[in-house]
Amino acid sequence: xxxxxxxxxxxxxxxxxxxxxxxxxxxxxxxxxxxxxxxxxxxxxxxxxxxxxxxxxxxxxxxxxxxxxxxxxxxxxxxxxxxxxxxxxxxxxxxxxxxxxxxxxxxxxxxxxxxxxxxxxxxxxxxxxxxxxxxxxxxxxxxxxxxxxxxxxxxxxxxxxxx
DNA sequence: GCCAACGTTGGC
DNA sequence: GCCAACGTTGGC
Numbered sequence: 001x002x003x004x005x006x007x008x009x010x011x012x013x014x015x016x017x018x019x020x021x022x023x024x025x026x027x028x029x030x031x032x033x034x035x036x037x038x039x040x041x042x043x044x045x046x047x048x049x050x051x052x053x054x055x056x057x058x059x060x061x062x063x064x065x066x067x068x069x070x071x072x073x074x075x076x077x078x079x080x081x082x083x084x085x086x087x088x089x090x091x092x093x094x095x096x097x098x099x100x101x102x103x104x105x106x107x108x109x110x111x112x113x114x115x116x117x118x119x120x121x122x123x124x125x126x127x128x129x130x131x132x133x134x135x136x137x138x139x140x141x142x143x144x145x146x147x148x149x150x151x152x153x154x155x156x157x158x159x160x161x162x163x
Numbered sequence: 164g165c166c167a168a169c170g171t172t173g174g175c
Numbered sequence: 176g177c178c179a180a181c182g183t184t185g186g187c
Contacts, residue, residue: 009172009173011173035182036182037182057172057173057174058172058173058174059173062173062174116174133179133180134179134180134181135173135180135181136171136172136173136180136181136182138172
């Protein structure tokens, strides 16, 4: 698979796009994921330079808040080795790490926050993973056409659509 | 290896 | 707060 665009879910109560914007170098480790399908994507697929839709889940409203990019590809998620961390995994070890993280850097906020309802209303996004019934993956591939559509929905008139 | 019970996600 | 959908766990 050579998807170049991804959607990453975050609960804004925990860490929002605004938090990322304020972070040092506008960059954060994106990890704590304890799902194997998501792990495989983080470990094997996300590459430096890939585009990221930063999605606020479990929010009022939920939706895409901003654009980020991958600045460090998959590496062992340090939280799995920290007994004090709630994502600690006693069955993992540095020699055989089980969970992975990437680093992402904010590129820009969307001119308009694009709500989940707006995404659902967009016929051309019908096949988007996020919108599929029961979809829960916190790392999802985004097709190029979907990426462009979301950016268009989030752009103010005349804004540059390219990342 | 089956599958019921349980935990989590996340929209509503 | 509810609950549907899904993933994981663990008894057998």
